[in-house]
Amino acid sequence: MKGYDVEGPALDLGALVRDDTADPHEEIKIPLRMMNRHGLVAGATGTGKTRTLQLLAEQLSAQGVPVFLADMKGDLSGLASPGTPSERVTRRAAEVGQEWAPVSCPTEFFSLGGVGEGVPLRATMSAFGPTLLSRVLGLNETQESSLGLIFYFADRNGLPLLDLKDLVAVIRYLIDTPEALSGIGGLSSATAGVILRALVNFQAQGAEAFFGEPEFDVHDLLRTTPDGRGVVSILELPGVQDRPQLFSTFLMWLLADLFEVLPEVGDPDRPALVFFFDEAHLLFEDASRAFLKAIVQTVRLIRSKGVGVFFVTQTPKDLPADVLAQLGARVQHALRAFTPQDAKALKATVSTFPSSGYDLERLLTELGIGDAVVTVLSESGAPTPVAWTRLRAPGTLMTPSGAAVIQGVMAASSLPAKYGRAIDRESAYEILAARLAQQEPAAPERPEPSRRPAGKRAEERPAERGRREPESVIEGVLGSKEFRSFARSAASALGREITRSIFGTARRRRG
């Protein structure tokens, strides 16, 4: 089909279909150099989205491009194992002119905070930052900006926020120390209390495991094997329905972090990484305007760092228009039209496609499993015509890899040595606990700052006031309007080796 001829390296999606018959000579491809122009894989349940993702991932890997994907249903670990031939696969291969052969990809398995089998993935609290954390905690805008002030306070006062208990300790300290709290300005003890409760709940759900050190270095997602294949990093996220916000926000952190650390490369011949964002609707549901804006900006800017982002979800309508407009490749599997709501979503989906010779409203409901309506960017960057495509069969296993394969991957990996064990350096929690112990030599040792009401404590220990010079010195400055807006904006902290990302997260510069 016109527009799909590619001279350079490309990914083979499949063959053009006419009257339900695939023409093996009409190949539908995506130029490799357009894979940083983002994409969408959409369709109703069971229509072939995951297999399409698998197909893209294994071809990227074979062509030397590292891939990251989040596995929400446990059905992507098959990428580590060669596929098994079957009558169905052979028939599909013949239809689309594919020489099917079993392949397996070099893989690395990750898990969030070590909950699961893979290499534990953690972020420090300060790198995760107030914006993403607010999203996870379900805070409103006022609470979010208050959390920003708390992070700023900690940063300015030499209280590193590495894990969850560091942040809890700082907030308890602020609630217990009215001078410090009022010094911040714009942070009420009531709001601090709300944030603290949300955090303590979060902690009780076992969230401590996701935050702290060693922090994951996203460069580890950009590896190739000695024989030039891209490593496929699979983040196992079982039970996503229990924690949709945490999981999707964590993926966003990875993406934001990639954006921070990668150099500008313009439009490279091949992407540095392709990042598949499965169940993408979770990211956008109930997202605040600020959060949405940050996502849109990250997606827009990360392209020139050579990272392609592919969203996977049921309908394009799950994504905000600003994001959808940036997606160069579209692989739309079948949609259902059972309910009036389905019909509306179908119409909306059709409206996002350029006009074509197809009756898309009909075609999209009649597509077979593993067929899709496709439009991509040609080598020159122009959108290709809409093409009804029969996708190739993946060469990797279409069911989960066996336990032995996963254990083998883990055993061969160098990453467990680097990330396997959590470390707990001195940070805000320890510093504040030590300070308190010093101030109260008579008191029995306590693991963390007091939870007693602030007023009472101030009465009990009036002598304490003079000792808090770090806060009182900067009190006036912190309270000023300039500093508050500074804290909320993406500016860098004074004199510290810290940069702030699009999400307002602080990160220590590496190297």
Ligand SMILES: Nc1ncnc2c1ncn2[C@@H]1O[C@H](COP(=O)(O)OP(=O)(O)OP(=O)(O)O)[C@@H](O)[C@H]1O
């Ligand atoms: N390209 C393909 N080649 C061969 N078989 C396919 C292909 N695409 C889909 N299938 C078959 O259809 C089944 C369902 O596909 P898949 O798991 O990709 O659906 P899905 O859209 O990801 O569903 P869900 O929304 O439930 O995750 C596969 O298990 C496979 O048997």
Ligand SMILES: [Mg+2]
């Ligand atoms: Mg799926």
